[in-house]
Amino acid sequence: MASPLRACRQFASSILRQGPQSSRRLPLPTTTANAAYRHATIRTAATPKAVTSLSSSSSRFFHTSAPRRADGDQPPPTDFGALDVLGNTPVPSTAIDVCMSDGFHLNSGARVLDGAGVLLVGGEAFSWRPWVSRGEKRLLNAKGQWEVPNDSLGLLGLLWPRPDLLILGLGPEIRPISPELRRHISSLGMRVEVLDTRNAAAQFNLLATERGVNDVAAAMIPIGWKEGVGAVW
Structure with a gap:
């Protein structure tokens, strides 16, 4: 059985021999070449999704809006009178x-x-x-x-x-x-x-x-x- 690399080379050579005027699809010559071609196509098609997924996941680190607080979870008001260190000094x-x-x-x-x-x-x-x-x-x-x-x-x-x-x-x-x-x-x-x-x-x-x-x-x-x-x- 021919190696996958050799099969792909044979398939590419057959396409080039057809010339630019050939419009029909040629069947893949072997099962091994077909599998190698599908593998290359899947990896190429998956690349944009991978980039999009990375962009979406990293964008959350740049989100600047403050998180919403649940009702009743507000901080207590500041008592400025308590900050007056001289308030009790005669x-x-x-x-x-x-x-x-x-x-x-x-x-x-x-x-x-x-x-x-x-x-x-x-x-x-x-x-x-x-x-x-x-x-x-x-x-x-x-x-x-x-x-x-x-x-x-x-x-x-x-x-x-x-x-x-x-x-x-x-x-x-x-x-x-x-x-x-x-x-x-x-x-x-x-x-x-x-x-x-x-x-x-x-x-x-x-x-x-x-x-x-x-x-x-x-x-x-x-x-x-x-x-x-x-x-x-």
Whole structure:
């Protein structure tokens, strides 16, 4: 019996000998060649199905729609109140409740009025008038920089350990502080943050609650301050 490969070669040669004008089908010469031909045809015909099946099976890995949840299988709502880590922390008594034109209203119920500023140190509140030694109600130097006498912050030099941050509230607007004042605060081992009084009060309330009143101090003048006039209401 002829081998399948030899039979296929004989069959192909017989087709070529017929020429392009032959339109009739030739029977396969042997059973072996017929089987080999059917096997080749089945493999060729199966190839597109195999590719289609692979494409369909792999496409599921690129499906981006979220799966449907069964009824009653929804996640619980987020309680943002539970995420407030400071929610149960008591507010310091020196926290500022209200910034007034001529003073401050503290959480303890105490008030600093009559145009005075406030110095908040170690859980205590002190009336603060840094302009008194100058004899006039001015806080700006000749260069337009905010500057107070070094001795107006003398209380901070008596503390030990000192707060590591001093928040300055400069009134209704923010201005640069003088290099001399910045150097003096730095010599006390403290960092300084300069803000307008409203934002300074909010920052002090937050940090004093979070870190404690011994780590944060504040010195602020009223929001109604006008240079040369003082705090007006």
